Amino acid sequence: MRPVALRRWLWVHRWSSLVCTAFLLMLCLTGLPLIFHDEIDAALNPDAWRPANPDGALLDLDMILRIALERRPGDVPVFMSFDVDRPVVNVTTGASPADAGALHFASFDRTSGALVPPADVGEGVMHFLLQLHTDMFLGLPGMLFLATMGFLFAVAIVSGIPIYGPFIGTRDFGAIRSANSARTAWLDRHNFLGAVAVAWTLVVGLTGVVNALERPVIGYWRETALADLVEGAGGGAPGAGASLDAAVTAAVAAAPDMALQFVAFPGSAYSTEAHYAIFLHGRTPLTEHVIAPVLIHAASGRVEGLRDMPWYMKALALSRPLHFGDYGGLPLKIVWALLNLATIVILGSGLYIWVAKRGRRVDREPRAKAT
Template structure:
């Protein structure tokens, strides 16, 4: 690599790092507690256990929906989903309108066996606030896309840093830290070493983070693509009126369409994940990997018959798989600890990068001052 090429890589690394470092530092700091969000949620929030009487059977979903509706008489159910850690809990999302924004949601958690109300989850706890900062800095889709851009710059900074480190290692041993030189050189070597150690993790988390920031775009593509094709026969029909068909019947129909899967989410007609004529039952697999992938089964909400059921497009599945990988949710506590250690290492890389930039500027400023003083002195002579 010649001097000109090396300088070009250095400038790429310098400016992409400078632009994204503060935001990546914020993401790493807020991401650290989010790695352990399940454990912290249990610690910070009162957990209500769904007690199951001996010999009890699950209540029908239609009966549970009636009980949930009584909690908010002015609202309508639009989503139903199940607690990941306790299948005895059923959570209902209610809002004034099916297409109301997420901020308009109210929740009711019921015991699937007794119908007892277990609580009304809130969305303003400390972990929810941290998650919103991490996702979009409270700036909606604009904040999401901005952080996605910062993620792209972060990946470019990683690539350019690897290229520069490879050039340095041609002259020195791998992992070298010049402890007895200047502080700036010591921190430069430390920055480079930890950066290489965390390289793979930072790349994976950076790329999955960029994908996650595109979630709204990906959902919109799915709505205008596959979902639109699936509901095309109903495009010219009037919206449903009157009583909808049985939820339990819709669930049974969805199970027949995907016998080796289980329901994950049920969406009502008129929501953004369905049509004005269908229940959408999103089925998921039973393994750690396939449980992250969803298959929508559309059930005519008037007749209870299956309209269509398809696997999601690759770009939606990529989103589904990237989110848990981003937070280290695939391998239990051991993987979470590894994720946390790499997160701390990346925080050190980001902080030392800022220190090196300020130290370089200070050294350049001091050198300029010395040259200026020397020039003045020579003029006086």
């Protein structure tokens, strides 16, 4: 590589990483407990709950929705989801379906309609960490800012590749010059860990960027892919006509090779103003992360059919498990955590190398002036 090109790559690597380092360290530290969110949740909240009528018939979804809304006068339904291993329906309500900031979540026993006690020990801490990790409590501007930091992190990783070779020279892969200065040894560790962890850091960094763009991506999907349904659909307040239970049954029947995931009510981020969007997911390891909605007119019950998700929504769906590492069981989560720690070392050592180099330069300047 020509010296000019090397200097340019170095400049890009140095400044792209310096700008994002503090935020990346925050993301690594908050991401560490989030990897084990399920395990921490299960440990703090042992599941002692049992349904009231284990062998009884399940209440229909309209009944559950009515009970949920009676408990929250003035609220409208936003989402409804279903536990996989117990007869529990989770209902999210809010003053407005579009207001993502003030939503209320409650779980109901589908055999009796009774409220399921929330398993919320430690939830406050986890929620705080997730919020800090997602948008730093700044909403969309915070998400976009972190997306920019994630992009700079990706630039730092990519720009590190061409400068790796010239820095390593003829030394063996993984050789650390421990006998030299601390800065040299940490430079070698930085280069080595950075080189071996490229795949993981790049995947987690870029999927983090995609996740941070969630709101604009979903907004674009609503405005484009669902535009034909919005036009002329008319109002469709839930409960105004069609039965929710019948809508869910029709949606599941429309895609028999898929499984029910959640319902987005009219006006929510994942639906139109007039439709129930009943989201289903595939049954294979890959397709279970990819969701697709069956849209049903909330007033008339008319089935609009299954809408295949465009590529960018599929990318968004796949970027979640690839970012959080929760798609391959506990072994993968442990590896995720170790690579997270390795990333902290890479970031910290990069910062140390820069500070040590500046210190050395400052030391040299007075001597140069004296001579």
